[in-house]
Amino acid sequence: MSTNQPKKPSKSERTKAQILEAARELFVQHGYDGASIRDIAARASIDPAMVIRYFHSKDELFARAALFDLRLPETQVTDQASIGDAIIRRFLRIWEGSPTATGMVILLRSAASNEFAAEKVRDVFANQVRPVVAAFGDPADAGRRAGLVASQLLGLATCRYLLRLPPVVALSQDEIIKNVGPVLQRYATGAGEI
Amino acid sequence: MSTNQPKKPSKSERTKAQILEAARELFVQHGYDGASIRDIAARASIDPAMVIRYFHSKDELFARAALFDLRLPETQVTDQASIGDAIIRRFLRIWEGSPTATGMVILLRSAASNEFAAEKVRDVFANQVRPVVAAFGDPADAGRRAGLVASQLLGLATCRYLLRLPPVVALSQDEIIKNVGPVLQRYATGAGEI
DNA sequence: TGAATTTGTCAACAGTCGTTGATATTCGGA
DNA sequence: TCCGAATATCAACGACTGTTGACAAATTCA
Numbered sequence: 001m002s003t004n005q006p007k008k009p010s011k012s013e014r015t016k017a018q019i020l021e022a023a024r025e026l027f028v029q030h031g032y033d034g035a036s037i038r039d040i041a042a043r044a045s046i047d048p049a050m051v052i053r054y055f056h057s058k059d060e061l062f063a064r065a066a067l068f069d070l071r072l073p074e075t076q077v078t079d080q081a082s083i084g085d086a087i088i089r090r091f092l093r094i095w096e097g098s099p100t101a102t103g104m105v106i107l108l109r110s111a112a113s114n115e116f117a118a119e120k121v122r123d124v125f126a127n128q129v130r131p132v133v134a135a136f137g138d139p140a141d142a143g144r145r146a147g148l149v150a151s152q153l154l155g156l157a158t159c160r161y162l163l164r165l166p167p168v169v170a171l172s173q174d175e176i177i178k179n180v181g182p183v184l185q186r187y188a189t190g191a192g193e194i
Numbered sequence: 195m196s197t198n199q200p201k202k203p204s205k206s207e208r209t210k211a212q213i214l215e216a217a218r219e220l221f222v223q224h225g226y227d228g229a230s231i232r233d234i235a236a237r238a239s240i241d242p243a244m245v246i247r248y249f250h251s252k253d254e255l256f257a258r259a260a261l262f263d264l265r266l267p268e269t270q271v272t273d274q275a276s277i278g279d280a281i282i283r284r285f286l287r288i289w290e291g292s293p294t295a296t297g298m299v300i301l302l303r304s305a306a307s308n309e310f311a312a313e314k315v316r317d318v319f320a321n322q323v324r325p326v327v328a329a330f331g332d333p334a335d336a337g338r339r340a341g342l343v344a345s346q347l348l349g350l351a352t353c354r355y356l357l358r359l360p361p362v363v364a365l366s367q368d369e370i371i372k373n374v375g376p377v378l379q380r381y382a383t384g385a386g387e388i
Numbered sequence: 389t390g391a392a393t394t395t396g397t398c399a400a401c402a403g404t405c406g407t408t409g410a411t412a413t414t415c416g417g418a
Numbered sequence: 419t420c421c422g423a424a425t426a427t428c429a430a431c432g433a434c435t436g437t438t439g440a441c442a443a444a445t446t447c448a
Contacts, residue, residue, distance in 0.1 A: 030307060033307060034227070109306045109307065110306070112225060112302070112303045113227060118356075118357055121357060125359065143360070143361040144364070144369070147364075148362075148373055150353055150359060151346070151350045151352075151353045151354075151359075151362055151374075152345070152346055153349070154349045154353055154357075155346050155348045155349015158349060159348055162312075163305060163316060165341055165344060166337075166341075167337040167338050168342075168344065168345055175338070179381070180342075182380075183346075183381075186377065187373070187377075
């Protein structure tokens with residue numbers, strides 16, 4: 001009676017959550033190929049067959065593990081002068097805050113050798129980065145500017161979360177904001193040479 | 195008598211080269227895990243056992259395939275005002291010129307899920323990017339500045355060669371130089387906020 | 389020519405992978 | 419309490435992996 005779901009209190013809906021958590025952890029560490037269903041099951045202290053029972057295949061499990069909300073309306077920039085600052089702050093909030101971050105790292109780590117993940121990453125930056133950038137400057141030019149912004153953001157993520165390049169890992173959030181913010185500002189608004 | 199090697203004219207040294215070529219192509223497309231020895235052998239029209247015969251394991255084959263010279267003394271920047279320009283031009287010459295480029299793409303694509311490749315990438319940017327950056331500005335600060343430069347360069351490479359993000363692929367070399375050059379200049383010299 | 393060495397072919401090994409079905413265990417409701 | 423349904427276990431499948439050794443063909447050198 002203390003259930004929150006209307007129909008299914010479902011005792012071992014908990015198992016499903018355990019599997020998903022284990023899957024996220026291993027996908028983050030080793031990517032799609034590197035994390036086997038048996039490894040995930042072992043980490044969840046459960047039989048490999050249960051993984052298939054609940055999620056129907058490894059692909060579906062991966063899709064669920066890489067799923068995240070990524071609410072976009074948070075970046076509502078009012079003045080053009082601070083758009084670079086707003087983008088990098090939002091980036092940090094997303095990537096360094098827990099829930100969504102793991103989904104992004106999963107995608108990025110698997111994107112290099114998994115076409116589904118790669119397409120998902122392209123989607124994210126086409127539907128999230130581009131609209132924000134498009135709101136400022138020449139709309140016909142938005143694609144190129146968003147591409148440059150994406151290159152810097154993805155590079156930062158790659159160095160900091162995947163490769164763990166020491167000097168990039170050592171950067172504080174404030175340092176990132178102060179250094180990368182103006183660059184994104186330049187890219188997003190099309191300042192400098194064309 | 196027309197041999198160039200002193201001792202081994204070695205008729206099927208050619209086979210070894212064929213295997214290496216096939217390996218490079220498949221490693222570039224699918225990364226370390228995605229390219230199997232059987233696939234590589236099939237592409238080289240040869241028996242899988244020969245791959246092991248000539249290179250002793252898949253790891254050694256990968257190491258050989260990802261090997262490239264990357265002659266560093268080319269970037270001798272004379273004046274500080276053009277270091278950003280020099281870095282991005284050198285980057286483009288390396289990545290868009292054939293022989294070394296494939297090695298870099300192989301490394302980058304596999305780095306996300308292969309620790310050997312990841313370490314190699316860290317090495318490249320620690321030994322190639324950092325010294326160039328360190329020559330200008332505060333030496334104590336060189337690590338951070340080189341890290342920022344690396345984040346932009348690796349992001350550009352990821353978007354252009356791995357993810358193939360359409361707007362980034364569409365950029366001409368001149369556009370890249372004009373847009374990214376000043377950013378690298380800013381990062382490398384430590385201009386702007388600290 | 390014949391012998392020796394290189395080069396290539398074939399089948400199989402032990403292991404891992406995702407996935408499946410039959411079977412056992414546990415649990416909620418009568 | 420007992421029964422049916424949900425939940426979990428187990429063994430095995432076919433396919434794939436890197437790697438190995440025994441054997442055949444080709445080439446080289448005398």
